[in-house]
Amino acid sequence: MLPKITIGEWVDVLVVWATDNLTSLFDAIVVVIQFIVGNLAWALTAPSPWVIIILSIPLVLFLTNWKTAIGTSLGLLLIYDLRIWEPSMNTLAMVIAATIVALLVGIPLGILSARSDNAHKIIMPVLDFMQTMPPFVYLIPAVLFFGTGAVPGLIATVIFAMPPAIRLTGLGIRQVPVELIEAAEAFGSTQYQKLVKVQLPVAIPTIMAGINQCIMLALSMVVIAAMIGAGGLGSEVLRGIQRLDIPVGFEGGLAIVIIAIILDRITQGLGKRDNN
Amino acid sequence: MLMAKVKVENLVKIFGEHPNRALKMLQEGKSKEEILEATKNTVGVYNVSFQVEAGEIFVLMGLSGSGKSTLLRCINRLIKPTSGKVFIDDEEITGIDENKLREIRRQKLGMVFQRFALFPHRTVVDNVAFGLEIQGLSKEERLAKANQVLEAVGLKEWENSMPNQLSGGMQQRVGLARALASDPDILLMDEAFSALDPLIRKGMQDELLSLQATLNKTIIFVTHDLDEALKIGDRIALMKDGAIIQIGTPEEILTNPANEYVEKFVEDVDMSKVLTAEGVMKKSETVITPKDGPRTAMRRMRENGISSIFMVSKDRRLIGLVMAEDALKAAEEYKTTLDEVLLKDTPRVAPDTPLAELLPLVAEAKYPIAVVDEQNYLQGIIVRGSVLSGMIRKGENKTDAS
Numbered sequence: 143m144l145p146k147i148t149i150g151e152w153v154d155v156l157v158v159w160a161t162d163n164l165t166s167l168f169d170a171i172v173v174v175i176q177f178i179v180g181n182l183a184w185a186l187t188a189p190s191p192w193v194i195i196i197l198s199i200p201l202v203l204f205l206t207n208w209k210t211a212i213g214t215s216l217g218l219l220l221i222y223d224l225r226i227w228e229p230s231m232n233t234l235a236m237v238i239a240a241t242i243v244a245l246l247v248g249i250p251l252g253i254l255s256a257r258s259d260n261a262h263k264i265i266m267p268v269l270d271f272m273q274t275m276p277p278f279v280y281l282i283p284a285v286l287f288f289g290t291g292a293v294p295g296l297i298a299t300v301i302f303a304m305p306p307a308i309r310l311t312g313l314g315i316r317q318v319p320v321e322l323i324e325a326a327e328a329f330g331s332t333q334y335q336k337l338v339k340v341q342l343p344v345a346i347p348t349i350m351a352g353i354n355q356c357i358m359l360a361l362s363m364v365v366i367a368a369m370i371g372a373g374g375l376g377s378e379v380l381r382g383i384q385r386l387d388i389p390v391g392f393e394g395g396l397a398i399v400i401i402a403i404i405l406d407r408i409t410q411g412l413g414k415r416d417n418n
Numbered sequence: 419m420l421m422a423k424v425k426v427e428n429l430v431k432i433f434g435e436h437p438n439r440a441l442k443m444l445q446e447g448k449s450k451e452e453i454l455e456a457t458k459n460t461v462g463v464y465n466v467s468f469q470v471e472a473g474e475i476f477v478l479m480g481l482s483g484s485g486k487s488t489l490l491r492c493i494n495r496l497i498k499p500t501s502g503k504v505f506i507d508d509e510e511i512t513g514i515d516e517n518k519l520r521e522i523r524r525q526k527l528g529m530v531f532q533r534f535a536l537f538p539h540r541t542v543v544d545n546v547a548f549g550l551e552i553q554g555l556s557k558e559e560r561l562a563k564a565n566q567v568l569e570a571v572g573l574k575e576w577e578n579s580m581p582n583q584l585s586g587g588m589q590q591r592v593g594l595a596r597a598l599a600s601d602p603d604i605l606l607m608d609e610a611f612s613a614l615d616p617l618i619r620k621g622m623q624d625e626l627l628s629l630q631a632t633l634n635k636t637i638i639f640v641t642h643d644l645d646e647a648l649k650i651g652d653r654i655a656l657m658k659d660g661a662i663i664q665i666g667t668p669e670e671i672l673t674n675p676a677n678e679y680v681e682k683f684v685e686d687v688d689m690s691k692v693l694t695a696e697g698v699m700k701k702s703e704t705v706i707t708p709k710d711g712p713r714t715a716m717r718r719m720r721e722n723g724i725s726s727i728f729m730v731s732k733d734r735r736l737i738g739l740v741m742a743e744d745a746l747k748a749a750e751e752y753k754t755t756l757d758e759v760l761l762k763d764t765p766r767v768a769p770d771t772p773l774a775e776l777l778p779l780v781a782e783a784k785y786p787i788a789v790v791d792e793q794n795y796l797q798g799i800i801v802r803g804s805v806l807s808g809m810i811r812k813g814e815n816k817t818d819a820s
């Protein structure tokens with residue numbers, strides 16, 4: 143009979159090795175994430191919901207347009223009315239935190255993949271692999287390294303949400319017309335000047351599309367991460383499933399959709415604004 | 419001796435993995451196609467040498483794929499040559515390091531692109547100021563300078579527009595302004611006007627020439643359009659398969675094509691538009707001076723089989739024209755000078771008068787036309803026959819070639 147290749151066991155060995163040797167790195171990651179998400183969650187939940195709902199109007203208006211601003215405040219109002227304000231704000235905080243970390247790592251990796259063909263050749267298959275993995279598979283190593291709770295959920299989210307940021311940053315930069323690159327070089331730009339004055343600004347619409355996808359993936363993963371105790375709206379939905387409680391499940395799901403639409407419109411609006 | 423602003427020596431550019439083998443095949447005289455077949459390498463530029471003097475407009479002309487852009491990009495080293503040397507102000511730039519190269523690009527080289535290559539996210543004035551920004555000038559300094567250049571190209575009111583709000587012609591003016599902003603000595607222009615429609619294009623050519631009259635840059639201009647090359651080029655280099663096959667003034671290229679290829683290239687040119695008075699005139703060896711009387715004039719005309727003769731001062735400044743019949747009359751009346759029969763206001767033209775302007779003059783003229791320079795020195799004469807023969811000479815060559 144065909145002998146079984148022990149891929150699973152190899153990964154297990156790798157994971158054990160990592161837990162033994164990379165503890166301080168993991169601890170640092172935990173501290174950063176907890177700091178960001180803790181402060182964000184506090185900022186969103188400490189004031190009265192009315193404050194947030196009203197403040198959202200000028201903020202979103204500044205970022206995009208009237209339609210999105212009004213829609214956002216109405217959506218938030220509905221969430222408040224459904225009595226799921228706190229889990230919603232926790233979810234929002236986790237999405238934002240995870241997105242920030244994912245972008246902090248993903249955009250530089252995207253730049254690297256655009257500038258070096260070797261890096262590109264390594265990064266692209268890894269991204270393909272990551273993007274075809276079912277989301278909850280990411281939870282397993284997270285639990286092994288960090289136990290249960292919000293932090294492993296967030297780490298899984300960061301990793302899950304990162305590929306589009308890398309991919310589209312790289313794509314955006316590679317798509318910058320050759321003539322613009324030549325123009326930058328012909329006038330004597332350094333590599334750095336070329337990057338920040340030409341490549342990144344020209345690639346912004348594509349990078350924004352990557353950020354948008356990154357946020358959407360983060361949201362879906364944050365919900366799934368409720369399975370390992372990440373909390374937020376995911377727990378509401380999970381509760382609804384476990385107790386077959388249709389109202390709880392549906393209202394939780396509805397709040398997720400509202401947050402998704404808000405985040406989507408804001409990032410799309412941002413992309414368009416930079417386009418003009 | 420005059421220092422060459424740009425000098426290119428035995429430049430070769432081969433695209434591909436193993437240029438050495440391709441280089442060897444080239445030296446054995448193999449063609450571009452054979453080399454591509456055998457080595458997968460493309461010959462971009464092959465063994466090109468030329469010099470461009472300060473203040474000159476040097477045109478690189480040739481069909482698509484002949485290596486014009488590659489050659490141009492070797493000069494500011496956007497493309498690294500496989501072998502050979504490029505000098506700018508007698509400094510070899512083929513061997514210098516990145517920092518030095520960047521300095522030279524910033525100080526001495528401006529570039530204008532075929533599809534404009536304006537930065538879409540920057541306003542017009544920020545596009546123009548790009549080179550200065552790269553050099554680290556303060557915001558006020560660079561905006562002041564950029565606005566000044568924008569004014570020179572007539573786009574002052576558009577400074578805060580985005581490039582995509584401008585028409586093609588205006589965009590290319592911005593491109594030109596961007597190249598001029600850092601006041602480089604040398605402008606590299608790659609098919610700068612090819613993307614514009616004909617009328618705008620003509621306007622831009624005129625504008626470039628008039629700017630050049632005051633700026634006096636050294637311009638290397640790539641085009642595949644012969645009419646454009648003839649119009650703006652002081653000299654033209656004609657390229658084929660990466661090599662230069664002829665370098666010369668527009669007239670030399672037209673009247674003296676180096677081979678059948680050049681011949682073919684120039685055959686569609688409207689000769690009457692591009693040839694100038696200088697090109698069709700006869701050098702007038704036979705003249706008379708004020709001390710000569712009617713008999714001398716008669717004898718000279720008879721000897722040379724001509725019916726009129728120009729009188730010049732001792733240093734060859736034009737004085738007037740004497741017709742054979744008038745000289746004869748004066749001789750019969752025993753006059754000793756030609757003062758009474760001297761015609762002083764027969765037509766005169768400058769050497770660079772285009773043939774198109776000349777033809778009507780020639781058609782109407784009772785007298786031969788004198789070609790004189792600004793100081794009134796006689797350069798040559800134009801009679802009806804010489805214009806025609808100038809044009810026919812060309813036609814005959816063509817028939818021979820085919």
Ligand SMILES: Nc1ncnc2c1ncn2[C@@H]1O[C@H](COP(=O)(O)OP(=O)(O)OP(=O)(O)O)[C@@H](O)[C@H]1O
Pocket residue numbers: 433434460461462480481482483484485486487488489642
């Ligand atoms: N980066 C490159 N890699 C491989 N081959 C190239 C490269 N750039 C140019 N070539 C080849 O070199 C030759 C000369 O190209 P080049 O662009 O200089 O021609 P050109 O005269 O500017 O033509 P066009 O009028 O189409 O712009 C062509 O055969 C072209 O295919």
Ligand SMILES: [Mg+2]
Pocket residue numbers: 486487488608609
């Ligand atoms: Mg070209």
